[in-house]
Amino acid sequence: MDQILKLQHEDLEMDLVTHKVCRGAQSLDLTTKEFDLLEYLLRHSGRVVSREMLAHDVWHATARATPLDNVIDVTIARLRRKVDEPYERKLLHTVRGLGYLLSGRQA
Template sequence: MREERQKRAQAEKIQILLAEPDAKVAATIEAELEAKGFAWSRAATSEEVFLELNFGEFAAALLDAKLPGRPVLEVIEVLRKRNITTPILLLGEEADSQSRIRAYEKGADDILPKPSVAAELSARLKALLRRRSSAPPWVRSVEDLEVDLSARRVFRAGREIALTPREFGILEYLLRNQGKAVSFEALATDVWHQPERAKTISNVVRVHMASLRKKIDCGRPIKLLHTMRGYGFVLRSGNR
């Protein structure tokens, strides 16, 4: 009976995936997690991280930036393309701004240099969980693109992007139909509200779309807005 209660109590704790190859560092992190009431599972390689986050249920993941196996950022990128939204705190050496930006663009939610104080790590982890649990339903995100539908504000990699009302209307429509091809006719009807001009308005749509793509995707390694030749457009995660 006592063992059953202990198992049940463990299962009810917030589950964290920990991937840290240094046994001493891992032990310190585990002690901190236990002290703060978290439960954890271990992964030894980036491949194990991939499998655990694909098929397990974790509130967050703490990943060393140099795990054995595939590059960790590649694994994170693939997970995000699969719409795995588990918050990821990346642990690694002090990085320059470009390295940090690349990590954020690949899908990391936060970065903490090593060595770091265990208390700061748990504080960062709690902040990630708090942000995730409090995210309002009117905020939509794809990769590092975040759109506040209520305030009509758009951010990419944390930087705000100014859109015209028409550009925001197109982006909102594509976002609500994420992954689906949207025709010129649909945009003419639902964004321009001119279904009778569906055939003649396509050039106007293209001009606005080109401007929107430049603002959202220009200079980004991951493109989100794609043309479906002869049909329309699609917003989807990744460069497929």
């Protein structure tokens, strides 16, 4: 079985071995949680992921707690600043009432 070593969406690349993330020629400095969140979004690229999915699969929450929503939102906001802020083309979108989407097109 082939193991995936790199994930990519448009000009955003993640090396799962070295834990390096780049957008274009720019290296991104991510925290461990931001890296885990971005890896999840890259693996679900083009699909909306809900807070429920993120709480379960990224934060490994067994019981759903509303306070985790704020943690997810803050982490998404920090990740969005690093991944999208310097670039004209935005990749990380909020789909109101549903969740988040990594896509080159606005949801």
